[in-house]
Amino acid sequence: RSSSSRRAPPPPPAPAVAVHKITDPAVAHRALVENADAFTERPVLPFFVNLAKRRGGRRNENISTVPYGPHWRALRRNITSETLHPSRLGLGNLAPLQREAIQDLVAALSAGAGAGLVRDQLRAAVFRVIARLCFGDAVDERRVRAICSQVHGIQVAIGEINPSPGSSMLAKLAKWRHQRQLLAFHARITQLCLPLIIAARQRRSNANDGGVCRPYVDSLVELRLPEGGGRRDLGDDEIVDLVLEFLGAGTGSLAVCLEWTLAHLVAQPDVQEKLRREVDDGDRSQLILRGTPYLQAVILESLRMHPPAPLALRHVQADGAATLVGGAANSDLVVLFILGEMGRDKKTWKDPDEFRPERFLPGGEAESVGPLPGRKETRMMPFGAGHRFCPGVGLAMAILKSFLAALVLEFEWAPPTDAVVVDLTELEGFLKTMKKPLSARLTRRTT
């Protein structure tokens, strides 16, 4: 036999995948809401492939990456019912965590608000709340700050990934360095989180459930995942990845949204004053209970114009893809739903580039629009849509409302000098941040 006849047959070619972008909210509705079952999977990002290689090919899943099915359902049900459910996040549980974080934020901002400082302080304050929901009271402030800085680092590094790096040696080297940097962040986060996971296992064996507001990590050490007809515990490394997802998904988007919203309040003092009048009117401790439609409208308007997560991603099989491209699609699709463009779609929104919260009030063009798409219509989707919409939407809206209310009650927000115009240029990345960090002159209000 010739050597060529003994050669192993070549591996089957990888299935062709085409990329398809969607910017029209009506098309997104057809796909994610009306054909939800065909749009359940996300493409696998290279970072997770590299992480798996380091673990000898074993891929750990978090809620965002896990294929749709029993594993996803178990993780999603756990986060929703054990941590994010309104009964868990009742005012009695969330309010004290927020109060402490807001008090520290106000103190830090009172001490000076140079460029970049507002952004850093917002991120640190939101992280405190999310970290306490994740780990409970057991975590000390130094460790919280260290984890916060590593989680931020990994998000910035993911945002810097060049999607088409080219094939030159230099490009390959840059890509390799970048992946190493991501893995180093991940290793440091693992080191910082492992003692907290061990502490949670200890609490479990002591049969102490950590109180009414049970930390997310406690629910994870007790979770039994379906596997091969039976059930199994999660390993420490799997819990690290789920915790990292919780901390990252929770903090980054919230801090970015607060910064954008404050920037618009600086640019439009009339909106700021109207908002202040609403939150100042009546019992402040009952803010969320008494209803604050303008506060809700300001936040929705900010999320419409600047959805912090710029994309929702799906991997769609060729037959499901036909609903999008028409006829018979001959390849799978990676579908990019471009959330920012949907919020500014000219067919859907009047004067989409104007920040006008009134549009979400009764009588406005978007009075029935909320943070999630409706059954009949999608006009914006800052928290995604379909089966994989964001489970943190309730927590996110609660935190955004209480932080924003406190920040306009405590301070008057103005540009650093009267001559400065607020720069609202966006920076594309893992999150859509302000290109130039918000710089503001803060005057403490005496109330």
Ligand code: HEM
């Ligand atoms: C302003 C704040 C937030 C924004 C704008 C946001 C946005 C999003 C978006 C766009 C998605 C993708 C949805 C899709 O593909 O259809 C998502 C998914 C997700 N978010 Fe959020 N999010 C926020 C806060 C949070 C918080 C506070 C948490 C939890 C602590 C969270 C946890 C998650 C998780 C676990 C997923 C994956 C869901 C799944 O695949 O089943 N997010 N988020």
